[in-house]
Amino acid sequence: LKRDPKYAKISSEHVEYFKKLLGSESAVVDGVSQDASEDLEAFNSDWMRKYRGHAKLVVKPGNTEEVSKILKYCNDNMLAVVPQGGNTGLVGGSVPVFDEIVINLSRMNRIRSFDEVSGIFVADAGVILEVADNFLAEKKHIFPLDLGAKGSCQIGGNVATNAGGLRLLRYGSLHGNVLGIEAVLPNGTIVDDLSKLRKNNTGYDIKQLFIGGEGTIGIITGVSIQCAQRSPAINVAYFGLDSFEKVQTAFREAKGHLSEILSAFELMDGRSQNLVTKASGRKLPLEGEHPFHCLVETSGSNSDHDNEKLEAFLEHVMGEEIVSDGVVAQDQTQVLDLWGCREGIPECLGHWGGVYKYDLSIPINELYALVEETREKLTSAGLVGDSEQYPIVDVVGYGHMGDSNLHLNVPVRRYEKEVENQLEPFVFEWVSKRNGSISAEHGLGIAKKPFIRYSRSPTIIELMRQIKNLYDPNGIMNPYKYV
Numbered sequence: 001l002k003r004d005p006k007y008a009k010i011s012s013e014h015v016e017y018f019k020k021l022l023g024s025e026s027a028v029v030d031g032v033s034q035d036a037s038e039d040l041e042a043f044n045s046d047w048m049r050k051y052r053g054h055a056k057l058v059v060k061p062g063n064t065e066e067v068s069k070i071l072k073y074c075n076d077n078m079l080a081v082v083p084q085g086g087n088t089g090l091v092g093g094s095v096p097v098f099d100e101i102v103i104n105l106s107r108m109n110r111i112r113s114f115d116e117v118s119g120i121f122v123a124d125a126g127v128i129l130e131v132a133d134n135f136l137a138e139k140k141h142i143f144p145l146d147l148g149a150k151g152s153c154q155i156g157g158n159v160a161t162n163a164g165g166l167r168l169l170r171y172g173s174l175h176g177n178v179l180g181i182e183a184v185l186p187n188g189t190i191v192d193d194l195s196k197l198r199k200n201n202t203g204y205d206i207k208q209l210f211i212g213g214e215g216t217i218g219i220i221t222g223v224s225i226q227c228a229q230r231s232p233a234i235n236v237a238y239f240g241l242d243s244f245e246k247v248q249t250a251f252r253e254a255k256g257h258l259s260e261i262l263s264a265f266e267l268m269d270g271r272s273q274n275l276v277t278k279a280s281g282r283k284l285p286l287e288g289e290h291p292f293h294c295l296v297e298t299s300g301s302n303s304d305h306d307n308e309k310l311e312a313f314l315e316h317v318m319g320e321e322i323v324s325d326g327v328v329a330q331d332q333t334q335v336l337d338l339w340g341c342r343e344g345i346p347e348c349l350g351h352w353g354g355v356y357k358y359d360l361s362i363p364i365n366e367l368y369a370l371v372e373e374t375r376e377k378l379t380s381a382g383l384v385g386d387s388e389q390y391p392i393v394d395v396v397g398y399g400h401m402g403d404s405n406l407h408l409n410v411p412v413r414r415y416e417k418e419v420e421n422q423l424e425p426f427v428f429e430w431v432s433k434r435n436g437s438i439s440a441e442h443g444l445g446i447a448k449k450p451f452i453r454y455s456r457s458p459t460i461i462e463l464m465r466q467i468k469n470l471y472d473p474n475g476i477m478n479p480y481k482y483v
């Protein structure tokens with residue numbers, strides 16, 4: 001990949017413009033007129049430390065007007081940009097590839113309004129997900145998305161990636177929950193579509209293009225979102241199971257027994273849980289080895305009631321020998337502890353050096369077969385083992401069972417071409433053959449861009465290109481990525 005010479009190189013004159021526009025010292029990190037490489041590092045490298053850009057300038061607008069002026073100036077001067085939220089994305093989309101200017105949204109962190117009757121929440125794009133959810137908790141509501149990166153990711157970043165997360169099964173996709181968007185196009189136009197309407201069938205639904213648009217057609221500056229009433233009762237159980245067949249049965253039974261109170265059904269294989277223990281020292285909730293684990297959460301209105309249902313469900317699945325062992329959390333600390341076994345996986349897997357990550361939609365009956373086949377393939381190639389000489393630590397699978405979304409992860413001691421060649425295009429072909437998706441919830445970024453054709457037809461890809469060219473004719477928005 002080469003830097004496209006059509007983009008201007010940043011000069012001190014450009015930097016002066018931004019400094020004057022944004023006023024405050026802290027709103028500009030300037031590596032053009034001085035050496036600021038250390039300060040720039042956090043903006044240039046991604047969460048996995050796999051992708052590293054070379055931006056010499058980071059600008060942090062404080063409001064939508066400023067975003068508009070920044071983008072217009074960049075568009076007029078052919079300066080490429082990367083919108084950046086919490087920088088927790090997992091496909092290399094949030095950091096520059098070369099010297100693109102980082103437009104970081106962290107200063108745009110105002111909650112704008114909340115309506116306690118309708119549950120509609122409106123806020124700046126830079127509000128951190130956990131901050132939004134804590135605010136909503138005080139009002140007895142819940143943000144309809146939750147994920148392990150909640151302490152750092154921003155709601156604008158969540159919408160830009162169309163993040164799925166841990167409770168999509170219950171609250172649905174952001175394509176349904178986001179009611180309106182305020183965004184800025186590269187030419188500076190402010191798109192004010194911050195609708196608070198649940199229903200609005202008056203023409204094309206343009207906001208949907210920004211949901212999952214990964215910063216390629218504009219910058220989201222505000223979001224209006226439908227939030228549900230927060231369930232006062234949360235109960236969590238953690239199971240050990242012998243086979244993936246039994247995991248499927250347990251899921252079916254969970255839907256039957258827990259129906260409207262079921263709020264999450266997560267899968268973790270035994271290997272992923274062992275690596276969590278190895279990396280963090282965390283003690284697992286169940287004794288003995290189990291090839292599979294599930295986490296089941298209920299959210300309802302009466303804790304005793306729900307607990308009874310969950311205990312009865314556990315008794316049923318253990319009685320029928322669907323589940324080999326299980327535990328139900330007895331208090332809030334245990335709820336967090338059980339969730340920790342699931343949410344802690346991505347961080348723990350990075351412990352050995354790096355991780356090859358595949359975020360896939362696969363028909364549920366074949367979901368785990370890919371993990372087994374991949375493990376066999378890499379093991380017979382002599383790449384997996386316990387000591388330093390092997391690049392691969394293990395091949396593990398976990399994910400959002402309720403959404404048929406598998407996270408195939410290959411933690412490695414070092415990134416090696418040989419490992420990559422074994423994995424790609426093998427994984428993508430395997431998924432494509434089953435009409436799955438090569439990126440279920442993390443997006444394309446730079447990591448999955450070359451493989452989009454495994455999930456989308458040439459016609460659809462061409463339509464995407466047309467949209468990109470229409471909104472961003474100069475191609476300044478998040479270049480080298482997506483489509």
Ligand code: FAD
Nearest residue numbers: 085086087088089093148154156157160163164165215220
């Ligand atoms: P960033 O990483 O900063 O950006 C992501 C992309 O969006 C980039 O392309 C960027 O250019 C663009 N972008 C950011 N903000 C804007 C904006 N305001 N306007 C336009 N474009 C913008 N994802 C899931 O779907 N489900 C999970 O369960 C999940 N769990 C995770 C757990 C961990 C520990 C981590 C590290 C990540 C996880 N993710 C998960 C990845 C997920 O995509 C992100 O965490 C989150 O949605 C990204 O938000 P962010 O603010 O960090 O965006």
Ligand code: 2HG
Nearest residue numbers: 148346357358399407409
């Ligand atoms: C999760 O579900 C995230 O924990 C991250 O989507 C998955 O790191 C991954 O592969």
Ligand code: ZN
Nearest residue numbers: 165400407441
């Ligand atoms: Zn996930």
